[in-house]
Amino acid sequence: MLRRRRFKQSKTLHERLADEAARLREEAQALAPGRRREMLLRRARQDETAIQIESWLHSTGLRAPT
Template sequence: MRATISARAKAYWESAMSKRRRRFKQSRSLEERLAAEAEHLREKAVKAPPGTERETLLRRARQFEEGMHMSEWLRTPGLQ
């Protein structure tokens, strides 16, 4: 038995299927982009006065570095 869908659901799916995602090719690797962002955040943290904002910038820089290491680790031949 085939289920029928409402006209509203059909219109939604047809409009969703006709939209195209904007795609572009990255010029730098993920690790390079993460390292650059971590460096940028560390530079901002050096200029920021001690306090909450500085700690937030340093925490985000560490997160980017952890992401960089995790990405490198996931691309090792032993895991593939």
């Protein structure tokens, strides 16, 4: 049976997503308008949306449906 390789993340998911979004935005700013730039900006927005969802899931006000 194969064993999974496991390692402990040094940064939280929020930090990793924020770093990735910032990196993608910087890379997109260096490009001329076009398909590649739009793709990078879209991925940055997806990372930012994931940050919001992750924050919502870990909020204290979140309750189980009744």
